Amino acid sequence: MHHPCRNDDGELVVIHRPSSATPSAHWAEPGALATAVPVCQMPASLNGLSLSPAPGMPDADEGVDEPPFTLPPGMRAAAGAVVIEDDGRVWLVSPTNGYGGYTTTFPKGRVDPGGTLQQTAIREVYEESGLLVRLDAFLIDVPRTKTYTRYYIAKRIAGCPSAMGWETQAVHLVPASRLEEIAVHPNDAAIIRAARAWLAAR
Secondary structure (H helix, E strand, O other): OEOOOOOOOOOOOEOOOOOOOOOHHHHHOOOOOEEEOOOOOOOOEEOOEEOOOOOOOOOOOOOOOOOOOOOOOOOEEEEEEEEEOOOOOEEEEEEHHHHHHOOOEOOEEEOOOOOOHHHHHHHHHHHHHOEEEEEEEEEEEEEOOOEEEEEEEEEEEEEOHHHOOOOEEEEEEEOHHHHHHHOOOHHHHHHHHHHHHHHHOO
């Protein structure tokens, strides 16, 4: 099947092994894993907040106090977010066709020239998951395969996961207890540990 969104060059994107959406009842169950695929049917709201597609790219804020970012030699700067839903579940994305060796992971991407880490995190969450988020806290800096990536804790404020961009073939809402089961890439282990510690402190 083709992704409904074309890539940055205007080309059709073939999804070789499409993901499947979960039953709609899963969205209302805090202990259930819920999965959206492109343009699938979604509930009208989740935890009292509308699930309707956002009109466009969010205005990036710069509201999080954070430590200095020291980029190791030979690495590219990147940023992403651990988006925590009000019911305690966490939003993850499945890159289209397992790009980069990730079946499911946290949304993130490289910093554009002149951009900031916080702007990048908000943009990448929107592009990869269809969600508009507010950054709430610095979480962790971690080395990835080719990048050194800063992650923030974020909260969904608008948007809809079925409006994910072409880089993503599924968006998941995952119980925190199942993160290691779903985000299995070794690069995500430190992020999961940091997110668990953050949640335990609240």
